[in-house]
Amino acid sequence: MGEAIVITSGKGGVGKTTTSANVGTALALQGKRVCLVDTDIGLRNLDVVMGLENRIIYDLVDVVEARCKIHQALVKDKRFDDLLYLLPAAQTSDKTAVTPEQMKKLVDELKQDYDYIVIDCPAGIEQGYKNAVAGADKAIVVTTPEVSAVRDADRIIGLLEKEENVEAPKLIINRIRSHMMKNGDMLDVDEITAHLSIDLIGIVADDDEVIKASNHGEPIALNPNSKAAVAYRNIARRILGEAVPLQSLEEENKGVFSKLKRFFGVK
Amino acid sequence: MKKSQNVTIKGTKDGLTLHLDDSCSYGELKKELDRKLSENSRSVEDRLLTVRVQVGNRYLTEEQQEELKELIRQKKNLIVESISSSVITKEEAEKQKEENEIVSVAKVIRSGQVLEVPGDLLLIGDVNPGGTVMAGGNIFIMGSLKGIAHAGCHGNKEAVVAASLMKPSQLRISTCINRAPDKDQDEEKREMECAYIDEHDQITIDRLQVLMHLRPNLTRLQGGS
Numbered sequence: 441m442g443e444a445i446v447i448t449s450g451k452g453g454v455g456k457t458t459t460s461a462n463v464g465t466a467l468a469l470q471g472k473r474v475c476l477v478d479t480d481i482g483l484r485n486l487d488v489v490m491g492l493e494n495r496i497i498y499d500l501v502d503v504v505e506a507r508c509k510i511h512q513a514l515v516k517d518k519r520f521d522d523l524l525y526l527l528p529a530a531q532t533s534d535k536t537a538v539t540p541e542q543m544k545k546l547v548d549e550l551k552q553d554y555d556y557i558v559i560d561c562p563a564g565i566e567q568g569y570k571n572a573v574a575g576a577d578k579a580i581v582v583t584t585p586e587v588s589a590v591r592d593a594d595r596i597i598g599l600l601e602k603e604e605n606v607e608a609p610k611l612i613i614n615r616i617r618s619h620m621m622k623n624g625d626m627l628d629v630d631e632i633t634a635h636l637s638i639d640l641i642g643i644v645a646d647d648d649e650v651i652k653a654s655n656h657g658e659p660i661a662l663n664p665n666s667k668a669a670v671a672y673r674n675i676a677r678r679i680l681g682e683a684v685p686l687q688s689l690e691e692e693n694k695g696v697f698s699k700l701k702r703f704f705g706v707k
Numbered sequence: 708m709k710k711s712q713n714v715t716i717k718g719t720k721d722g723l724t725l726h727l728d729d730s731c732s733y734g735e736l737k738k739e740l741d742r743k744l745s746e747n748s749r750s751v752e753d754r755l756l757t758v759r760v761q762v763g764n765r766y767l768t769e770e771q772q773e774e775l776k777e778l779i780r781q782k783k784n785l786i787v788e789s790i791s792s793s794v795i796t797k798e799e800a801e802k803q804k805e806e807n808e809i810v811s812v813a814k815v816i817r818s819g820q821v822l823e824v825p826g827d828l829l830l831i832g833d834v835n836p837g838g839t840v841m842a843g844g845n846i847f848i849m850g851s852l853k854g855i856a857h858a859g860c861h862g863n864k865e866a867v868v869a870a871s872l873m874k875p876s877q878l879r880i881s882t883c884i885n886r887a888p889d890k891d892q893d894e895e896k897r898e899m900e901c902a903y904i905d906e907h908d909q910i911t912i913d914r915l916q917v918l919m920h921l922r923p924n925l926t927r928l929q930g931g932s
Binding site: 594598636 | 818
């Protein structure tokens with residue numbers, strides 16, 4: 441019997457879909473059977489980030505309305521040997537096409553076959569959010585070090601605490617720019633964690649490679665040379681119960697030239 | 708047959724007091740009151756007299772109270788100052804109890820959440836920006852107040868707000884509203900502070916310790932020393 445984790449944030453554009461894709465990928469890299477579920481009906485993205493768009497035949501709404509069997513709708517990720525699957529959202533309907541009860545039934549069914557169900561939640565707190573949370577056992581809240589994102593994360597944590605089936609949510613702080621945090625231009629990690637008063641499960645640095653990888657349909661977690669990939673893999677290990685220390689935010693010096701530049705105070 | 712009077716009038720140095728017996732029926736009482744006040748007409752006085760009414764262990768509804776007041780007012784130049792009864796309904800008693808007790812809550816009030824209590828609130832946790840706490844009485848916050856606090860929300864101007872970290876986005880006491888300065892005052896510590904309405908009807912923030920002088924009745928301890 442697997443475990444369903446919903447990835448949510450309240451605010452849009454903080455990296456829910458990227459996080460879902462990478463946490464799912466990193467869990468699969470650890471040898472777990474993972475099913476990604478995109479609940480953003482009408483605005484699906486997860487398939488694009490995973491590079492699986494052209495393989496979609498059926499979607500979540502087809503499953504719920506019994507137009508196909510659940511395994512027919514699941515898209516297998518070729519990069520993994522039978523470990524990673526995606527249940528794509530429908531693009532033609534909207535959030536009201538599915539009810540929370542139907543979602544719960546669907547997720548419960550998936551939990552029989554998979555170790556982890558990673559549910560990508562749409563932005564907002566309306567029907568889409570309710571659907572995404574309905575079947576979840578655990579929740580991860582994604583935020584960025586911006587006041588508006590933290591405010592919405594606070595709101596969503598308040599709502600999640602009311603859900604009886606969901607454990608206390610965990611926090612991911614995404615898109616950290618270490619130099620801005622150091623200068624005090626951005627909220628720092630401790631400040632955000634203290635403010636939201638929930639457990640931190642990972643921090644991810646802002647990295648151009650993440651955007652590049654998403655555009656190519658290759659989750660960054662597959663590329664071990666990237667710092668963000670290590671961050672996502674660490675998050676996966678923490679989900680599995682390992683105690684992994686947080687990544688340091690110090691930027692590595694990229695060479696003698698940048699060292700010299702810093703020495704002379706040139707940015 | 709000798710029957711003790713149901714209505715007695717007593718004059719004290721503070722004015723007149725009407726004692727209404729509680730062992731007769733309300734109708735009887737009304738009749739006798741009417742008669743008593745009519746027969747007892749003294750020389751015409753221009754001056755209005757205030758009178759206090761004591762009804763003993765009789766419960767009077769709002770309408771009955773109004774009726775008695777009306778009756779007394781019509782007969783004489785009497786104005787009813789107060790009607791006091793030794794009994795109140797259970798609902799009133801429960802309401803009074805609620806309004807006078809401290810409710811303690813251990814949780815973080817997050818953005819979008821509203822916590823309201825009828826009496827005093829002791830919050831063991833924070834009020835985050837966008838969150839609201841409301842109380843009929845005082846508000847004491849053990850954590851940091853960064854959202855909105857509304858003390859005395861039913862009009863109690865004596866109510867206060869106290870917090871370990873006082874950085875509210877808005878403070879409301881009774882009908883007064885005060886908001887945070889637009890400029891960020893991060894340098895100031897704002898620890899262990901309280902807010903109250905001062906003599907100019909303005910919300911003022913000061914050290915927590917001033918409260919014991921300004922609002923001595925915050926102390927509820929009976930006995931001891």
